[in-house]
Amino acid sequence: MAKKFLFVNRKAPYGTIYALESLEVVLISAAFEQEVSLVFMDDGVYELTRGQKTDGIGMKNFSPTYSALGDYEIKNIYIEKESLDARGLTLDDLQHLVWEDEDDDWAEKDSIHLISSKELAAVMDNQEVVITF
Amino acid sequence: MKLAIQINEGPYQHQASDSAYQFTRAALAKGHEIFRVFLYHDGVNNATRLAVPPQDDRNITQQWTKLQKEHDLDLVVCIAAAQRRGLLDEDEARRQGKDANNIAEGFRISGLGQLIEAGIEADRLVVFGD
Numbered sequence: 001m002a003k004k005f006l007f008v009n010r011k012a013p014y015g016t017i018y019a020l021e022s023l024e025v026v027l028i029s030a031a032f033e034q035e036v037s038l039v040f041m042d043d044g045v046y047e048l049t050r051g052q053k054t055d056g057i058g059m060k061n062f063s064p065t066y067s068a069l070g071d072y073e074i075k076n077i078y079i080e081k082e083s084l085d086a087r088g089l090t091l092d093d094l095q096h097l098v099w100e101d102e103d104d105d106w107a108e109k110d111s112i113h114l115i116s117s118k119e120l121a122a123v124m125d126n127q128e129v130v131i132t133f
Numbered sequence: 134m135k136l137a138i139q140i141n142e143g144p145y146q147h148q149a150s151d152s153a154y155q156f157t158r159a160a161l162a163k164g165h166e167i168f169r170v171f172l173y174h175d176g177v178n179n180a181t182r183l184a185v186p187p188q189d190d191r192n193i194t195q196q197w198t199k200l201q202k203e204h205d206l207d208l209v210v211c212i213a214a215a216q217r218r219g220l221l222d223e224d225e226a227r228r229q230g231k232d233a234n235n236i237a238e239g240f241r242i243s244g245l246g247q248l249i250e251a252g253i254e255a256d257r258l259v260v261f262g263d
Binding site for chain 2: 001003005017018021024025028029031032034129131132
């Protein structure tokens with residue numbers, strides 16, 4: 001039985017373990033063949049920023065793993081526009097994440113959807129299991 | 134209703150751990166089914182049997198152990214979160230070459246798949262913690 005799982009990422013990638021833990025759960029839930037969507041909002045938008053370098057803080061840079069989400073059939077990654085705006089970021093500052101559409105000659109399609117806070121409420125309303133990090 | 138409980142915070146620091154216990158007890162009293170209680174993040178610390186809170190304080194771990202016995206609860210400790218924080222059962226201590234174990238009676242250690250399964254099987258997954 002597939003359920004709609006939404007993982008809400010709200011914290012910076014380093015400083016707490018939540019971003020890393022979230023990624024682990026996301027990959028496991030995808031392995032259970034659930035309908036998985038992700039939201040990045042608040043400081044969580046920093047999780048997807050390009051060019052992360054973590055040598056100085058002695059942490060593993062796990063940001064390259066996000067590019068594998070498409071291989072796990074995760075096609076819906078929502079970014080809250082207000083959170084980006086508040087931090088002076090645009091989609092160009094974030095990784096470009098794609099998935100390959102088997103039914104369309106494996107065409108690469110964007111996984112990232114920029115949505116407003118109001119649209120996000122509708123996305124959340126449509127879920128069955130919401131887990132926040 | 135079939136409920137699953139997720140606890141993200143440790144004991145004695147944050148109300149979440151107490152609220153999760155009280156909610157679980159209240160739900161059982163109302164006749165609801167608790168499919169599973171999953172201890173995650175610092176929440177794994179609720180499972181240590183080596184905590185010695187003051188006599189006049191509640192013993193959160195013992196409360197869970199007692200409730201587990203009464204209702205045959207499935208209390209699951211996330212293995213990845215537990216290993217990072219030094220929470221080991223007998224098997225895991227042996228496997229990791231450690232000289233002690235500290236998981237209280239009634240809890241078991243398992244993987245994150247158990248959380249996802251709880252989300253799938255339960256009517257509601259109720260999360261306690263920030």
